[in-house]
Amino acid sequence: MKTRLIQAVGTAAVLLFTGCATNPVTGKKEVMLVSEGQELAMGQQSDPAVTAQMGLYPDKKIQAFINEKGKKMGAVSHRPTLEYQFRVVDSPVINAFAIPGGYVYFTRGIMAHFNNEAQFAGVLGHEIGHITARHSAKQQTNSIIGQVGLMGAMIASPRLAQFGDQAMQGMQLLFLKFSRDDESQADGLGVQYSSKIGYDASQMADFFQTLAREQEAKGGSAVPDFLSTHPNPADRYTIVHQLADEWKQQNGNPKLAINRDQYLRLIDGMVYGEDPKQGFVENSTFYHPELKFQMPVPTGWKHQNTPQQFQMADPAGKALLMLMTAPGATPEEAAQALAKQLGLQPTESRQTTINGFPALVFVADQVPPQDQQGGQQAAQQAPGVRVLGHVIQDGKNMYALLGVSAPADFPSYAPQFSSVAEAFRRLTDPDKLNRQPERIRVKKLALRSNLSQALTSNGVPEKRLEEMAILNGMQLNEQVNAGSLIKVVGK
Known part of the structure; x- marks a missing residue:
């Protein structure tokens, strides 16, 4: 034991010496x-x-x-x-x-x-x-x-x-x-x-x-x-x-x-704020003007949008829906690529059509990674998830909508996963397709006033006055001189 202790102390000393900077x-x-x-x-x-x-x-x-x-x-x-x-x-x-x-x-x-x-x-x-x-x-x-x-x-x-x-x-x-x-x-x-x-x-x-x-x-x-x-x-x-x-x-x-x-x-x-061209949610529907599709968001579900994927989660945190693009020339190829990438073991699949788009529906279980020391026994004990996947083809684009839950919860959520996927369709509404983002607009003031009056005279509604005050780093009752610049937002 004494020998091992000396060796351990020596090893630690070497690490500290060589690891110092x-x-x-x-x-x-x-x-x-x-x-x-x-x-x-x-x-x-x-x-x-x-x-x-x-x-x-x-x-x-x-x-x-x-x-x-x-x-x-x-x-x-x-x-x-x-x-x-x-x-x-x-x-x-x-x-x-x-x-x-x-x-x-x-x-x-x-x-x-x-x-x-x-x-x-x-x-x-x-x-x-x-x-x-x-x-x-x-x-x-x-x-x-x-x-x-x-x-x-x-x-x-x-x-x-x-x-x-x-x-x-x-x-x-x-x-x-x-x-x-x-x-x-x-x-x-x-x-x-x-x-x-x-x-x-x-x-x-x-x-x-x-x-x-x-x-x-x-x-x-x-x-x-x-x-x-x-x-x-x-x-x-x-x-x-x-x-x-x-x-x-x-x-x-x-x-x-x-x-x-x-x-x-x-x-x-x-x-300023969300850019509609990257996708936006309005009245429980996700619209993507650039990619020209829309799909519903389940009522009450939280959502988060990034350039890589759109996520939706039920309030209880027991189910997750994710929309992303997938590689492949056909829905079958895309499903195979997803299965490999995400460690999925498909249990069933079928071809279908969703609102005119070729599609593939599959059910799969995630294969837990094997622990290096615990081996297969550890893998069997690890909790997994079940996935209901819909791969939808729109020209060269492959969209994968993955509904995820624990196996025990899957029967309850699968119908909701399906209803969201089956409502995926082409976006044709000109109002949504042409939606423009808000932008910072810098205004030069003609008269001395307080910030609240200056914002109001530049078309800022009362409900957004405090938001614009924060954006300007000022208080609403703060005095602003003629010739000063302030920020407002507009299309």
Whole structure:
């Protein structure tokens, strides 16, 4: 026993010695089992999945803006030789995030809610800070990296969510939930980096108030993603303001930019909220104008739409419906590809027609993965799910609608799965086909007034006044001068 103990201690010492690295930000040695090369490889592998799942927002001037600011900030960071990549992804969710290897993403949702360049720069610095301090590598070392969908948690039960993870066609991402210490450190780096490139970092603190108001407006039930794992926004507001003031004092109180008008003109015309062309739900029906189909959403079911798939889940979390595209030249080929990809063992299938579309219907059980140590016995004990699949052919497109539940619940849900699939049909309504998204519209005020009056005079209905106040980062009773720019939304 003594010999084994000595060997174990020796092995641990070797691992600690060989796994130590100097943190670029703190300059301190720390245990790091992920090399910089591995970190870069993680980013290179994950980036295509992020862009495929969320889509890129196609605006060259906005992309040029974040490239310019991002490269400039990367050059003054603690890892100036890293080749940073910056993306705006096509999501209405308010979020910014970074993945290992220098990849930084902003949703169009968060870009719409910034009200000046300084706010953007502060958040940019925060995300670059996660990269320079190697927070993702530290999380990997501590084995607490979690796999979650980029658009949020699965909307069904954890048991069915496991199936949903596989159905994402390999697009599940390494998504990092950092500790509060890491988040606080990233806030400090955001102040430092944004100040270094000439922006007033206190504006980042002001943006935290916008996020907190957005959360409060939704009843506290929908935390903006950028806040979901971060310290209390009120505390952050105070601390970041203090850090920004300290940086100014230590550096001779330089004049730092805010650039409100320049930023608002940059985002004038940006899509706001859900983009109908990506699909939308109205009156319990899912419409997809680009692909020209429609299908019902069961009454009361939750739903979530991404470029990769449309999910529906019953409120009890016992059943899940997923619509996605599938590879193959025929419904039979597509069904075979899905079975292989998702580990499905078909028990029955039949050809049919659904509203003029060739289709294949099949029932299958998911084959649980065999445990390496438990073997077949462990596999037999693992809970499985049963699937009612409909593969529908529309020209070269193959749509797979998969209804998923536990085997015991399957008889209760199968009729509902079938009724949804059998109502899949061509979308012909011109109103739905031509539905346009709302966009940010920047208006110049002719008269001095308060924000409420300014919004009302620009056609904002009373029920949306508070929403627009949050979008502008202002209070409704706040005074706005003639010549000022404000944001409203319109077609």
